[in-house]
Amino acid sequence: MNTDTDNTEAVTTRTITYRQALNETLRAELEHDEKVFLIGEEIGVFEGSYKITAGLLEDFGPDRVLDAPIAEEGFVGAALGAAMLGMRPVVEIMTINFSLIAIDQIVNHAAKMRSMFAGQVSIPLVIRMPGGGGQQLAATHSQNLEVWYAHIPGLKVVAPSTPADAKALLTAAIRDDDPVIFLENLSLYSAKGEVPDGEQIAEIGKAAVVKTGIDLTIVSYSRGTTTALEVANQLEAEGLSIEVVDLRSLRPLDRDTICASVKKTGHAVVFEDDWLSYGIGAEISATIGEGVFDFLDAPVRRVAAAEVPLPYAKSLERAALPSAADLARVVREVLNLAPATATSNDK
Amino acid sequence: MATKARTRAKQVDAQGGDPAGTLRDYYEQMSLVRAFELRSGEMYARAKIGGYCHLNLGEEATVVGLMAAIEARDYLFTGYRDHGYALLRGLSPERVMAELFGKTTGVSGGRGGSMHLFDAETRLFGGYGIVGGQIPPATGAALALKYQESAGPDAAAVMCLLGDGTTNIGAFHESLNLAGLWKLPIVYVIVNNGLGMGTTVEKASAEPELYKRAASYRMPGLRVDGDDVLAVRDAARDALQQARESRQPVLLEVMCYRLRGHSVVDPARYRSPEDTTIAQQSDPVPSFRAELIASGVLSEADATAIDEAADARVTEAVTFAEESPEPDPDDLFAYVYATAVANAPSALPGEPVMDAL
Ligand SMILES: Cc1ncc(C[n+]2csc(CCOP(=O)(O)OP(=O)(O)O)c2C)c(N)n1
Ligand SMILES: [Mg+2]
Numbered sequence: 001m002n003t004d005t006d007n008t009e010a011v012t013t014r015t016i017t018y019r020q021a022l023n024e025t026l027r028a029e030l031e032h033d034e035k036v037f038l039i040g041e042e043i044g045v046f047e048g049s050y051k052i053t054a055g056l057l058e059d060f061g062p063d064r065v066l067d068a069p070i071a072e073e074g075f076v077g078a079a080l081g082a083a084m085l086g087m088r089p090v091v092e093i094m095t096i097n098f099s100l101i102a103i104d105q106i107v108n109h110a111a112k113m114r115s116m117f118a119g120q121v122s123i124p125l126v127i128r129m130p131g132g133g134g135q136q137l138a139a140t141h142s143q144n145l146e147v148w149y150a151h152i153p154g155l156k157v158v159a160p161s162t163p164a165d166a167k168a169l170l171t172a173a174i175r176d177d178d179p180v181i182f183l184e185n186l187s188l189y190s191a192k193g194e195v196p197d198g199e200q201i202a203e204i205g206k207a208a209v210v211k212t213g214i215d216l217t218i219v220s221y222s223r224g225t226t227t228a229l230e231v232a233n234q235l236e237a238e239g240l241s242i243e244v245v246d247l248r249s250l251r252p253l254d255r256d257t258i259c260a261s262v263k264k265t266g267h268a269v270v271f272e273d274d275w276l277s278y279g280i281g282a283e284i285s286a287t288i289g290e291g292v293f294d295f296l297d298a299p300v301r302r303v304a305a306a307e308v309p310l311p312y313a314k315s316l317e318r319a320a321l322p323s324a325a326d327l328a329r330v331v332r333e334v335l336n337l338a339p340a341t342a343t344s345n346d347k
Numbered sequence: 348m349a350t351k352a353r354t355r356a357k358q359v360d361a362q363g364g365d366p367a368g369t370l371r372d373y374y375e376q377m378s379l380v381r382a383f384e385l386r387s388g389e390m391y392a393r394a395k396i397g398g399y400c401h402l403n404l405g406e407e408a409t410v411v412g413l414m415a416a417i418e419a420r421d422y423l424f425t426g427y428r429d430h431g432y433a434l435l436r437g438l439s440p441e442r443v444m445a446e447l448f449g450k451t452t453g454v455s456g457g458r459g460g461s462m463h464l465f466d467a468e469t470r471l472f473g474g475y476g477i478v479g480g481q482i483p484p485a486t487g488a489a490l491a492l493k494y495q496e497s498a499g500p501d502a503a504a505v506m507c508l509l510g511d512g513t514t515n516i517g518a519f520h521e522s523l524n525l526a527g528l529w530k531l532p533i534v535y536v537i538v539n540n541g542l543g544m545g546t547t548v549e550k551a552s553a554e555p556e557l558y559k560r561a562a563s564y565r566m567p568g569l570r571v572d573g574d575d576v577l578a579v580r581d582a583a584r585d586a587l588q589q590a591r592e593s594r595q596p597v598l599l600e601v602m603c604y605r606l607r608g609h610s611v612v613d614p615a616r617y618r619s620p621e622d623t624t625i626a627q628q629s630d631p632v633p634s635f636r637a638e639l640i641a642s643g644v645l646s647e648a649d650a651t652a653i654d655e656a657a658d659a660r661v662t663e664a665v666t667f668a669e670e671s672p673e674p675d676p677d678d679l680f681a682y683v684y685a686t687a688v689a690n691a692p693s694a695l696p697g698e699p700v701m702d703a704l
Contacts, residue, residue: 046617069515069551070543097477101479137398139463141478216360239452302700303697312463314449316458
């Protein structure tokens with residue numbers, strides 16, 4: 001396994017979407033290693049529900065790009081079996097909601113094998129899937145269940161927030177010898193960003209400080225990081241200096257980077273799309289409490305989704321999901337500042 | 348799916364057949380479903396409807412035939428392509444459209460949306476967005492019926508609708524085995540429209556003659572032409588009778604076509620021109636209309652009046668939906684639990700979960 005690429009030559013970059021970064025990376029890895037192949041529903045002829053696999057069936061053929069029937073437990077388990085024999089399957093599950101049908105194969109099997117069989121087998125399996133709500137897809141289709149996987153020893157869980165990270169983390173995930181849950185987000189697919197050309201391999205398990213500041217740390221991941229940056233920049237215009245830590249990897253968790261940041265700022269807010277109780281933010285708060293309690297000037301606060309099955313109606317959906325306005329409000333509260341005018345607090 | 352054979356000749360004007368009034372009713376129902384679905388597509392394009400929205404376009408004869416067979420005392424479970432079934436189960440177009448608009452007056456109070464229609468009163472027990480999600484609970488409803496009442500012509504049964512693609516999920520096989528084993532009063536209906544999203548039945552199912560899968564569970568399996576409303580009704584009635592009277596579960600496969608994309612946003616570019624042509628040619632609404640006119644059941648003017656009435660009915664539904672209130676965010680936590688429970692979460696995003704003690 002490789003770690004961060006040592007880029008000595010000048011690297012050229014292009015501005016592309018998250019979707020395109022994923023597509024190009026899958027293509028590059030299919031070219032790079034014959035053991036890599038893709039399985040998923042509608043990834044071939046249909047080119048993927050969110051068009052991540054566009055053009056790949058045409059260029060790599062049906063042995064490398066396998067359209068599967070609607071049988072998540074079956075094809076995730078089949079990918080696992082192929083991985084046991086040294087293949088490097090990359091599975092697309094249409095959305096994280098449907099992964100619940102495959103969860104036995106993921107949690108009871110993929111996550112356990114290496115350890116339970118005393119290292120005799122490794123599982124180089126990647127499962128890609130988007131989470132996310134906010135598109136009126138209603139309760140069954142809008143969940144952020146990443147913590148279910150982040151809870152499981154034996155799995156690695158990554159959640160890139162930018163096109164560049166999507167590329168570098170997907171490459172790392174495919175070359176990794178362990179099962180990696182690769183969390184995407186419906187609202188990030190069309191987001192654009194600078195992506196370095198050439199091979200880029202991130203180190204799984206490392207967070208990134210994506211904006212530096214001294215007054216308060218916002219910790220987030222995936223689409224939440226985008227909102228965190230937006231809020232940080234907006235508050236900067238008001239003279240606040242906010243640091244943003246993008247987790248990138250939910251398991252393993254980079255506790256050092258989180259704590260180092262909070263040690264400096266003395267204030268922390270977690271911004272997460274999942275439900276509050278037992279969520280990602282609970283783990284982050286506990287880490288900060290254990291690691292840098294003495295440096296805290298205020299309790300850690302979490303901005304998470306309201307704990308209801310997400311309703312379809314726009315008015316209810318909007319109320320239930322954490323927004324930039326909620327985050328900005330809580331940042332002010334933690335810093336003991338007067339609330340902003342009512343209008344900017346409106347969702 | 349390239350070709351399609353009708354399973355029997357049309358019997359619209361057949362010997363001892365249906366009274367003209369019944370046939371006229373069926374056409375009215377088909378026309379209503381068609382008008383409702385076309386308008387739903389338009390309302391989606393105008394962003395009045397959000398999320399995913401799957402239409403019954405091309406499946407109207409199947410919808411009408413199945414809903415003509417099911418009795419008010421029976422329970423209906425379906426997937427997410429559920430608008431037409433809800434309408435013919437007796438829900439007003441107003442309440443169905445209001446649900447699609449996400450309004451309080453909708454069948455699920457605006458909380459479920461297109462994929463999750465539910466109405467306890469008419470025993471429409473959902474509307475399930477997860478593929479195959481409806482099959483185990485439908486099977487359990489049949490288990491409850493078996494427990495609650497004895498078999499006989501007046502007993503209730505369960506009808507569980509599912510798509511062709513849905514027959515490949517484990518829940519289908521587990522449930523049919525349970526029903527076969529426990530002799531449950533349930534009819535599983537595969538609405539085979541040839542496609543699961545962009546995947547044909549042949550590309551998804553090792554045994555593409557899906558009704559044959561019944562053999563594994565010792566239950567009758569049969570296939571019927573889904574463009575033939577009477578054939579669908581008769582087959583479904585017969586199957587329900589076996590379920591009621593002999594606790595014999597049945598697998599019924601109904602062959603139809605999906606006229607458009609998987610959902611309203613799918614342009615269906617993957618579909619072959621031949622397949623699209625066949626789908627259009629076998630469109631059951633104009634063909635049933637033409638048959639009724641040819642056999643003298645309806646005049647051209649009658650048929651036009653029916654179509655216009657259906658359209659007007661849908662316009663009323665849209666107006667009602669448009670004018671209905673949106674759910675109040677203060678009601679966000681309503682319905683999460685049936686019983687009051689200490690410490691139930693009620694924080695909105697960012698609200699502190701702990702007050703200072
Ligand atoms: C478990 C699960 N996997 C995938 C999906 C995404 N999905 C929604 S509908 C569908 C196709 C189902 O096809 P079919 O059963 O033939 O029903 P049809 O849409 O044709 O009515 C898929 C794959 C889902 N909703 N649930
Ligand atoms: Mg289908």
